[in-house]
Amino acid sequence: MAERLYKEIGEKIKLEILKSDLSVGDKLPTERVYAELFGVSRTLVREAFIMLEIEELIEVKKGSGSYLKCRPMERAAAPISDVGPFELLQARQVIESAVAACAAQTITKADLQKLQDTLDLEEAELHNVEKANAADREFHLLVAQATQNTLLADNVLRLWDMRDNNPMWQQLHSRIPESSYSGQWLKDHEKVLMQLRKRDAEGAREAMWQHLENVKRTLFELSDTESPDFDGYLFS
Amino acid sequence: MAERLYKEIGEKIKLEILKSDLSVGDKLPTERVYAELFGVSRTLVREAFIMLEIEELIEVKKGSGSYLKCRPMERAAAPISDVGPFELLQARQVIESAVAACAAQTITKADLQKLQDTLDLEEAELHNVEKANAADREFHLLVAQATQNTLLADNVLRLWDMRDNNPMWQQLHSRIPESSYSGQWLKDHEKVLMQLRKRDAEGAREAMWQHLENVKRTLFELSDTESPDFDGYLFS
DNA sequence: AAGATCAAAATGGTATACCAAAAAGCGATG
């Protein structure tokens, strides 16, 4: 119970919302009501409301009240921390290869140019890990954006950031030999871009799949030879 | 300026963080400092801190202080509400077809049985919209779970719930003729299951793709004939 | 001089009081 109290209150409110069958758009009880209901001050309820507002669950209107924006999903917001790097990579492989295939059919000349620029940057900054990694991210993001579909771009970005935030990954990442990063991965990216240029959906799918297959392999060899910390963590 | 003030303060704080070169892990100025700096009460700063905490930018420790968790990026937390139903369906089509192909190679007998049960249920409850819809959701979720990859299942579920929470969809959904729902979609589901049984990746991909293509078509005809509210909202 | 102990200061946590905008009630007026 040493947790931040407003979160607790927020969860309680979510439950109350689920119990009382409110529909989207309905006005929910006022801050004061919840305050008395839970026996806490209005300040806390207010903080909880801010949390719900940021989660886009409710909308608060000054002088009027707070309104339900969408029903809380039972599925709690992504327990994303404890998935292994390989499960993550598999997900990326499945999704990004499909995304690449889709992008091949919708990509614009401007998008192609941006991709080329990013690859040039990646090549120029091969020895600067930070910048190379940033260019890597940019490449994958641009491919996703080439689908012209916000949600697909969102999902790809989401998976990437999940990788960056994963402590396990960071540990692995620091050990990736520069040679793999540059030599193989850059070539992979170039192959993907080539298929996109040809607007060959199957080719793009294959190229992206192979790229992530290579990443998986690099990581596997790494974790195999250098560190036994990842047992039971490696596969789906 | 009729906006919620805490958000404004939050953005100001982000800027201050960027100006003062703080590193990850460093201790931030206290709430009181920011309060005086901006000439507002600590309450507001506190609310802003809560916002930053939810965005996983900082970490607050009772009695000690607040600490920088990661540098403020562009990091847009997905304005997911205002995507049209068709953009959503396209995303599902791309992702779920790939997921189905993956599932075909990893699915277990138990998963196949669950899928069969769900389809039986769907058939039995054809005239109960609520239950049929629930069975529909269950089917797509089970396919995703058959990949044995939590993240893929998560993403599929996420997209589905996005659909359910979309007011535009709810409006459309209420108008879907029972015939389409049952006649076509159930058959689609059966085709997908058949391909999964054969463990035919390409077949499963095709079947799932076609299914969502059919859903798109149904929705398109619906929005075309009955309501002009969706102009400019239809495509990616 | 090194360590332990305890007091005081710093800092986030919570509650209360008052302010301002919006909505609701209500009466005068056409």
Next chain:
DNA sequence: CATCGCTTTTTGGTATACCATTTTGATCTT
């Protein structure tokens, strides 16, 4: 009877005051 406009009430917005925990550091002990 409808409607305009004022007053009252409701409701979120902001500020202040006080509490609990953690940190800090000074003093005492060995």
